[in-house]
Amino acid sequence: DTAVSQTPKYLVTQMGNDKSIKCEQNLGHDTMYWYKQDSKKFLKIMFSYNNKELIINETVPNRFSPKSPDKAHLNLHINSLELGDSAVYFCASRRQGSPSGNTIYFGEGSWLTVV
Amino acid sequence: SQQGEEDPQALSIQEGENATMNCSYKTSINNLQWYRQNSGRGLVHLILIRSNEREKHSGRLRVTLDTSKKSSSLLITASRAADTASYFCATDDTGTASKLTFGTGTRLQVTL
Numbered sequence: 001d002t003a004v005s006q007t008p009k010y011l012v013t014q015m016g017n018d019k020s021i022k023c024e025q026n027l028g029h030d031t032m033y034w035y036k037q038d039s040k041k042f043l044k045i046m047f048s049y050n051n052k053e054l055i056i057n058e059t060v061p062n063r064f065s066p067k068s069p070d071k072a073h074l075n076l077h078i079n080s081l082e083l084g085d086s087a088v089y090f091c092a093s094r095r096q097g098s099p100s101g102n103t104i105y106f107g108e109g110s111w112l113t114v115v
Numbered sequence: 116s117q118q119g120e121e122d123p124q125a126l127s128i129q130e131g132e133n134a135t136m137n138c139s140y141k142t143s144i145n146n147l148q149w150y151r152q153n154s155g156r157g158l159v160h161l162i163l164i165r166s167n168e169r170e171k172h173s174g175r176l177r178v179t180l181d182t183s184k185k186s187s188s189l190l191i192t193a194s195r196a197a198d199t200a201s202y203f204c205a206t207d208d209t210g211t212a213s214k215l216t217f218g219t220g221t222r223l224q225v226t227l
Contacts (some may be wrong), residue, residue, distance in 0.1 A: 033214065035217075041152075041201060041219075041220050042217075042219065043158075043203065043217040044217075045214045045215070045216070048214055056214055090157060090158065103148065103160050103163055104148070104160070104205075104215050105160065106150075106157045106158040106159075106160075107157055108156060108157040109156070109157045
């Protein structure tokens with residue numbers, strides 16, 4: 001009954017490869033996110049989608065391409081992987097609409113190691 | 116850029132003691148949220164405090180918010196070894212398109 005699930009949890013791949021991380025939420029939320037956590041534990045937003053529409057793209061290299069086939073899914077595809085892409089990638093979601101904001105729910109993370 | 120700065124970066128206490136973590140931020144916010152991250156795991160939401168609230172409690176957690184100083188604190192009372200984790204504050208900023216901006220985190224170690 002995981003609310004936000006992402007796969008794979010661990011991914012080790014060679015430089016130059018293309019890989020995807022999938023995310024699904026069963027909370028009925030209309031907004032989904034990808035965050036990146038580096039080795040120093042800094043969490044930084046990458047993308048945000050609302051009702052399948054991209055609303056935030058935080059100067060992420062265009063090798064990263066999010067795709068939202070529907071409101072419940074937000075996948076992250078990475079082309080030509082580089083060593084610096086090694087990080088933990090977190091998917092998250094929340095319901096918009098409350099003026100004072102709502103809780104964001106996170107997945108368990110996908111540990112990407114590029115060798 | 117990182118919005119919040121957390122203080123201290125690391126904190127080591129004994130079980131039963133209280134742990135206090137502070138967070139400062141820079142812009143106007145709708146709310147501020149605290150999350151916990153156990154080693155190798157995802158982020159778990161702990162508590163949300165809205166910009167018009169000054170204090171909030173949830174179990175052993177007490178959060179304060181001072182919007183005039185742009186700061187918040189998280190107090191964990193009667194800490195347990197299971198509280199060992201990293202704690203992050205995150206601000207839900209006004210005027211931005213629906214995102215949380217995270218602080219740098221405090222690593223809490225609770226020893227027996």
